[in-house]
Amino acid sequence: MGTRKIIFPCVVGVVFMLTLFCMSTLENGALVMKKIVSSIYLGITDTSRAESRREELLRMLPQINTHGVDCSRIFVGDDEEIKKAQNITKVRTIPDRDFLRLTRHCTSYRRRGYMTKPVSDEEERYPIAYVIQIYKDLVQIERLLMAIYRPQNWYCINVDLSTGEDVHIGMIAIASCFDNIVINSVDVVWGRISLVEADLTCMQLLYNKNKDWKYLITLAGQMFPLKTNLDMVRIFKSLNGSNAVAAITKKRNPIRWSNLPTPSIPVRLVKGGCHFAVTRGFVRYVLFDKRARQFKKWASKTYIPDEHYVQSLSHSPKLEAPGGYTGWPENGENGYEEIMRYVKWCYDGSECHGKFVRCVCIFSVADLPRMANSHKMFVNKLYYDYEPMALTCMEQRHYQWTRQDILGMNDDRINITFYRNLPNVKHHIPSGLEN
Numbered sequence: 001m002g003t004r005k006i007i008f009p010c011v012v013g014v015v016f017m018l019t020l021f022c023m024s025t026l027e028n029g030a031l032v033m034k035k036i037v038s039s040i041y042l043g044i045t046d047t048s049r050a051e052s053r054r055e056e057l058l059r060m061l062p063q064i065n066t067h068g069v070d071c072s073r074i075f076v077g078d079d080e081e082i083k084k085a086q087n088i089t090k091v092r093t094i095p096d097r098d099f100l101r102l103t104r105h106c107t108s109y110r111r112r113g114y115m116t117k118p119v120s121d122e123e124e125r126y127p128i129a130y131v132i133q134i135y136k137d138l139v140q141i142e143r144l145l146m147a148i149y150r151p152q153n154w155y156c157i158n159v160d161l162s163t164g165e166d167v168h169i170g171m172i173a174i175a176s177c178f179d180n181i182v183i184n185s186v187d188v189v190w191g192r193i194s195l196v197e198a199d200l201t202c203m204q205l206l207y208n209k210n211k212d213w214k215y216l217i218t219l220a221g222q223m224f225p226l227k228t229n230l231d232m233v234r235i236f237k238s239l240n241g242s243n244a245v246a247a248i249t250k251k252r253n254p255i256r257w258s259n260l261p262t263p264s265i266p267v268r269l270v271k272g273g274c275h276f277a278v279t280r281g282f283v284r285y286v287l288f289d290k291r292a293r294q295f296k297k298w299a300s301k302t303y304i305p306d307e308h309y310v311q312s313l314s315h316s317p318k319l320e321a322p323g324g325y326t327g328w329p330e331n332g333e334n335g336y337e338e339i340m341r342y343v344k345w346c347y348d349g350s351e352c353h354g355k356f357v358r359c360v361c362i363f364s365v366a367d368l369p370r371m372a373n374s375h376k377m378f379v380n381k382l383y384y385d386y387e388p389m390a391l392t393c394m395e396q397r398h399y400q401w402t403r404q405d406i407l408g409m410n411d412d413r414i415n416i417t418f419y420r421n422l423p424n425v426k427h428h429i430p431s432g433l434e435n
């Protein structure tokens with residue numbers, strides 16, 4: 001028995017070697033043999049390396065306390081579970097000034113739930129840049145940041161200069177624990193060009209910091225992602241180098257520039273959402289193109305330019321801004337579908353179960369079923385202290401999905417066909433990201 005055990009593999013080995021000899025020269029045979037052995041060896045170490053990377057990533061996920069609520073039942077519209085969640089008013093809060101203490105030891109701070117390793121190679125090869133405007137509630141900013149943070153991405157956070165010192169110091173302290181988060185401070189006056197300036201100075205910072213990011217997203221602190229980073233990478237790839245900037249022309253409020261002469265460049269004036277996703281090529285255009293700068297001078301004399309400056313540049317075929325839409329914004333009354341934000345306005349009628357603050361719906365737990373299968377990338381807005389389970393359930397789902405991404409189980413969570421067929425994707429000025 002013992003000798004057979006040794007003889008058998010020897011015979012196999014000799015036969016194998018002889019076959020190689022017959023097939024080729026001695027040198028070649030040895031090379032092939034070496035390759036086979038090393039690929040088996042590497043195969044084993046690769047698998048265990050991937051496994052330990054997955055385990056490490058899973059440990060980074062934050063724990064979400066849902067207070068006994070089954071969030072998955074809320075997303076399918078279970079009324080009883082919704083009522084139960086609405087009854088929970090307990091708010092987990094952290095005073096702004098506590099962030100200085102929490103970030104004293106960065107290693108332990110990052111362990112609160114930040115993904116400090118790329119979740120997948122696909123995401124690592126496709127960095128995204130973020131510009132975020134904040135002015136209050138670091139406890140909620142941290143929850144947003146945790147959900148969107150990835151080491152390969154870039155973040156510029158503009159803290160409104162007029163905001164409290166604690167928010168300012170706390171935000172700087174958080175940023176100091178990461179190499180890819182920069183802080184900017186522009187005094188933002190609502191309705192004036194300063195909000196545009198706040199975006200532009202952040203864009204400039206991010207443009208100079210890193211040359212690899214593909215798309216740039218602008219956000220506010222009370223938004224939350226409806227997609228994971230991997231989903232967003234796939235959505236951006238589907239956009240094929242086009243910008244996601246919502247706009248309309250019919251109801252564009254020309255009164256905002258009625259006292260001015262028409263601009264000297266061939267711009268098509270539109271009104272649109274102040275949160276958008278644009279390509280790196282478009283950012284370069286906005287920062288450096290003569291026509292964009294000229295248009296900014298004009299826009300600085302208008303009212304609420306954060307709703308028409310970037311938006312018009314991205315909707316003026318004659319200006320040739322990369323990623324811009326070459327078609328007509330209107331498709332019926334309301335423009336083409338916005339994919340950046342899930343937002344409901346006070347004039348949208350019955351679609352808000354929450355409350356309106358400055359005409360924008362602050363969503364209730366009861367609004368979650370409607371946004372469950374949305375194609376949109378971010379919800380605007382959720383308040384951490386208004387029906388707190390709304391944000392908590394969004395988080396819980398987000399980390400469940402991130403978990404699936406880590407385990408390689410995100411097969412077709414997003415519908416590529418939907419994004420590919422958007423009018424702005426089909427008709428746009430190339431930006432160098434096309435495939």
Ligand SMILES: *[C@@H]1O[C@H](CO)[C@@H](O)[C@H](O)[C@H]1NC(C)=O
Pocket residue numbers: 083084087
């Ligand atoms: C809501 O909370 C109160 C007190 O905490 C409790 O008495 C009541 O039964 C709860 N209602 C529901 C629908 O869970």
Ligand SMILES: *[C@@H]1O[C@H](CO)[C@@H](O)[C@H](O)[C@H]1NC(C)=O
Pocket residue numbers: 415417418421
């Ligand atoms: C994906 O989107 C396309 C275009 O909107 C639609 O026709 C199709 O039914 C969607 N597929 C699924 C599986 O939802």
Ligand SMILES: *[C@@H]1O[C@H](CO)[C@@H](O)[C@H](O)[C@H]1NC(C)=O
Pocket residue numbers: 240428430434435
């Ligand atoms: C992407 O855009 C380019 C340039 O507009 C176009 O030639 C190409 O066909 C588009 N690719 C897809 C898959 O739609």
